[in-house]
Amino acid sequence: MNYFLTYTVFVLILSVLMGISTWKLFKKMGHSPLFAFIPFYNYFIILKETKHPKWWAILSYLPIVGPIMMSVFHIYLMKKFGKTLFQNQLLTVILPFIYMATVNYSKDAEVEDENANDLFATEEEKETKKKDTFIGSITFAVVFATIIHVFVTQPFGIPTGSMERTLLVGDFLFVNKWSYGYRLPMRPVAIPFLQGTIMDTGQKGNPKDDPKSYVDGIKLPYTRIFQFNKPQKNDVVVFNYPQDSVHTAIDRKDPYVKRCVAVAGDTFEMRAGRLFVNGKPETVLGDQEVQHRYVVNTGSQLDIPALYKIYGFLPVVEQPAPMGSGYVYIFQGLTDKIAKEIKAIPQVVDMKEDITPRGEAAVYYKDQAKTKIDTTQSIFPVNKPWNQDWYGPLKIPKKGDVVTLNQETLSEYRWIISEYEHNSLENKNGKIFVNGKETTQYTIKQDYYMMIGDNRDASLDARFFGFVPEENIVGKPMFTWMSIEGAFKDSSSSYQAEGWRFRWDRMFKATNTGEANKTSYWWIAAMILILFFGWEYFVKLFRKKNTEE
Incomplete structure (x- = not known):
């Protein structure tokens, strides 16, 4: 209720500003000045008078989309009164209510006769009108995409190997924002498609100083509607990183994707790198592969590029052996099958699973013995002698x-x-x-969740940053719409594949079924493309027929 009350206050404030700055213009267009103060109806009249689709008025106060549409409608109104120059449009966008007020209270503001202008328009004016039509088309394409992005589904890329081999580095997903109820936008004024910042100013600067993609001063409280489901154990979930200190807005914090391994009320535990919930071993689904970290000692250098081509994902750190000849390799994310095959390579002297000893802290100060926890980066909670392999038991808080x-x-x-x-x-x-x-x-x-990566030894997850609040939940990945090997560089590996390639076999496949053989959605993609281009063809045909008539 607080959300809708706050939203209503914002709408009323904007409507009052709109009325104060345009009421005389409404009167000159032949309407009651009071109509300039009525939300939605004021823009309905502008669209009607400027001969644009009147239903666009419903977009005028939507979060994120609304500010874009308002600017468009304000420009339409100013053009109605002859303010067609670029500087007029720029002032309308940057200082809308101030500039419109100067026009509103000026003595020479009069409605222009558009039909007369079209009749006696010069070639230059006709060309300008064509450009305006083109810009309008681009604007509404952006608006339509923004509506889908904000209110329906959001694209998401996998930049790290924390979910290998379920989700691969370079997978691009569509996330269903309605899976666990729709979380209403909390920063209604923002640049479309940008998550938190407009650009990165560099590693030396403070990330908090990077220009934000949203107006932090205009905020709405957390509210979720139509919540018929909550995250369940084994769901792959997209959520906003809880301990992101750069962004105060929950929905603008960095997005993460992990598997929900324990829900509110469960007890989570890691024993020697194996996961237990409520004292029972985890259930491994068909699309998961149990993976572990290994230390491999070799007599000579391994051909890592060749291994990468065979096994695909293969994060590895290579270094000379500290004593004598040979090399030491630290592999992450090896399945039992791959580990067995690597152990059989002739150069391998010995190979063992790398499990952090029980009671040993997860992260240490660089210049001290392994006795003191680095409280800025260590395991959660910081006062426990736990690590990623021996963790808990920890009870997940419940509302x-x-x-x-x-x-x-x-x-x-x-x-x-x-x-x-x-x-x-x-x-x-x-x-x-x-x-x-x-x-x-x-x-x-509120309820809390434990989100852990499938690649347990190469995952920054809830063992480090703690519980994930329900308010941070974005939704559930639906399907992989594109997959590119080499799209992101993996910082956990000293070897990087050269170039990139499409993984055609992964495209348009469901991501959250838990099945080894996932359903393909190629037919849906093909149908959408056919409908899109077919609709465009028939619209052009209809317009051509009308023009001829």
């Missing part, structure tokens, strides 16, 4: 749970209380204060 707060448990619930559920939190003199009140308990306000 309504009453948890105990003390100096031991605070690390586990700190982000939930202060960041995810938006309370003030203080820890002073051994006492904990939530919203200014001393307490030893806290009631969880």
